[in-house]
Amino acid sequence: MELPKGLAGVVVDQTKVSSTKNAVLTYAGYPIKELKDAPFEEVVFLLWHTRLPSADELSEFRKRLVSEMVLPEKTVQLITRITYEPQHPMSILRTTVSLLGTTNDVKRDDPPRILAKLLTAIAAIIRIRDGQPIKHAQKGWGVVENFIYLFSGQRPTPERVAMFNTVMVLHADHEFNASTFTARVVASTQADYYSCLTAAVCALKGPLHGGANERVFKMLETIRDTGQDPVQYVKDQMASGHKIMGFGHRIYKNGDPRAVILREVARKIAHETDNDSYFVLQEQIKDYMFKATHLHPNVDYYTALIYHCFDLDKQTFTMMFAACRTAGWLAHIVEQQAEGCLIRPSSEYVGETNRHYPSR
Template sequence: MAGKGLEGVVVGQSRLSDINGEVGELIYAGYDIDDLARNTTFEEVCYLLWNGELPNREQLDGFKRELAANARLSDEMLAVLRTLPRDADPMAALRTAVSALGTFDPKADEITDAEVRRKALYLTAVTPTLVAAYDRLRNGNEPLQPKEGKSVASNFLYMLNGEEPNDTRCRTMDVALVLHAEHAMNASTFAARVTAGTLSDVYSCITSAIGTLKGPSHGGANVEVMNMLREIDESGQDPAAWVHGALEGGKKVMGFGHRVYRATDPRATVLRELADKIMAEAGETRWLDLSDKIRAAMADEMEKRGKKIYPNVDFFSASVYTTLGIPMDLFTAVFAIARTPGWTAHLLEQYADNRLIRPSSEYVGPRGKKVVPIDQR
């Protein structure tokens, strides 16, 4: 019998990524995530997920040109964004915008391999522009279009903050996107594949994924980490005392543990190094210093309890994103930007060997009840 939440159930095969939670290993198409994060770019990882191998220089240059050609927002889509309330949840705005994109695509319902690849590239290119444009509009600023010759990471920070990032900030953003690009059969990926299993269109599939990622149990963990950091900082309380009190009160310390990892989340190791560099350069190490104190306190508390629990990728991404000037309520939307190539890579697999995903359920309700006439109820 399946565990609650389908735990332990294998729902399909994939060549895209694998997680060994016992040793803290994550691979994309055969490549270790640490190797990819240190030695490739987000664009290279997108190509890898869609093609099974990293590009050579000529392939990468052509791929970047294709991404750049698809990154600008049309006047029609800008008009859609202008109609959205300025106080809307950015994930709700993104979900609505991606759904709207499908209405402007005359080939939206075509799911040939070539068409799915075209839409995968388009959505990966345009999603950062959508997120940045909505943020500027809700703050009373005009959206900025991406600059030619810049990476996805560089353009996103430029379109969001109105100034070109330096090399450290650009590289930090790029690595964060690489680390979040793919993560096996997580909830939003499964939602996308379930939608694709009905032979629905790519835009509907990604809308399903965004709606699933929007939930705080999936995509919003780094927001809760930042809330925790701010709570401790504003209270002036000793981090170790706060952690002890939280655990004694049965409160979860955000950013620790993961559904699939029983060892250190390999993505957290890379982000910790990036956090050190970017915050030192910014001259503001408050959030990192606080994070390190919380991590040390958690290690002590777990040792006393005879347990082991490690930081996950959300623990450091929260302070990294804050240092990059990304508003806290955009954290999950940044997650969606990064995960779009992973979602669409799964769609390529699903459509290529499709079967309707239709699990069974175990009925635990009553039996043998009889209808009583309405006037006698």
């Protein structure tokens, strides 16, 4: 049997959470271009219940999430102990998710509580890394507003909340991507939430998945700081066999629909924060890449610039991806656990056969 490399195009199971059929990303049937300005909490509810909440349900759900945006003191102490240079924030997050599974009152855990704790933990890692005091979530504010406040220490304007909300909504789920599939494999063994989420974070960390956004910005910085011609830089990279981060996609061969929306957000915020030069660089690279390879930018390409404009250090970008994707991971974990079927595929053995252990 001819197997596609990396299971490309292979349908391994069913889901009601999201779909990329015909290269259109939908959450529970709603296209993301219609959801891009919906409140993040509403989209999370949709992913978890496969229906939109009523106004009352949304308000209760938001209150619940915000009320859980606080960490046990023991967790903060432990995060502080493991947060030091030169540890990469994604390594700290990997340990933190696992830590939450031991310091949280796991008997009370459910998806809203876990999502809220994870967002708070990610913001805490950023604050501790920056040597800044931990901030506390404010009742009456939404989840996105609080999240920005927790990591930046400043109350964001409604316009900035709307921009970050769009980023969070567009990253919230993406059917059976590598990290979600990893979470589902672990969930299929009926392991607990934290085990599934720790595994998902490990898969997201790699440069071919969530780790790309950090590398996109590193490329932009290198080009700008060394004054190189962006087209020549990209040509040289490809000539030496390197992939250009933020381009290409396993599913979207004619363009990632999320990148189209995020390009506009990046253009706007780059202008507002005096970062136009980075956006101009991105446009030059995008145009050349299309001309030379027909590859389009993916979700990570413009998000990198948006995170930079939120004053985030590039090493924390992939944690931001994790913050948004936790919503989707939890939806899939619950769906997989309910299915009650162990994921255990088979392999085609291509090694030596008919060998015999020598008698000694």
